Amino acid sequence: MTKIADIRTEYKLQSLAESDVAANPVEQFSKWWDAAIKSNIDEVNAMTLATATPTGKPFARIVLLKGFDEKGFSFYTNYESDKGLELASNPQAALLFFWKELQRQVRIEGTVEKLSAEESDVYFASRPEGSRIGAWASPQSKVVSTRNELEESFLAYEKEFKGKDIPRPPHWGGYRIVPKQIEFWQGRPNRLHDRIQYSLQKDNNWKIERLAP
Incomplete structure (x- = not known):
């Protein structure tokens, strides 16, 4: 039986140098996103x-x-869910992407703001019908007695909205994490990983630094 401590992967696909990255972290994220x-x-x-x-x-x-x-x-959720309530009381958050196939991570930290009602409406209208009904039917993060309770709620809203446009619930919409710091991590051999960090400065320029792994 394999010991947990013995599970490891040798990272050797790519490297990340200061000379390779874009001056703006969103542009750099876009490059990694495309990859x-x-x-x-x-x-x-x-x-x-x-x-x-x-x-x-x-x-x-x-x-x-x-x-x-x-x-x-940006992402979307129920404003009255646990994460929605946490963001309402403390509008700061961190995001982490882990793309193991590329041996890459991206860490994002920043403040959080709600998207406009118009932005949320546009995205909500693009969702599949079942997802739109589900946004009405599910009291996200709240205790429910059984799954039947959820399914009955779904069927009730499905009946209510049959043949009609399904509006966005007032308790559902989008958030935007406004980045203050973004780190790009590229796995390297011997655990000497490449870590390039962007930090937003007071003049709204980004400072680029290398972090020790």
């Missing part, structure tokens, strides 16, 4: 979202990236 897309990684947009209460109690879960640009990185 990840071309690598046919399963659920390439899956990312760990870490939040915390005002007292510092941490929480983490996987969510899906739904967009990124110079403004930040």
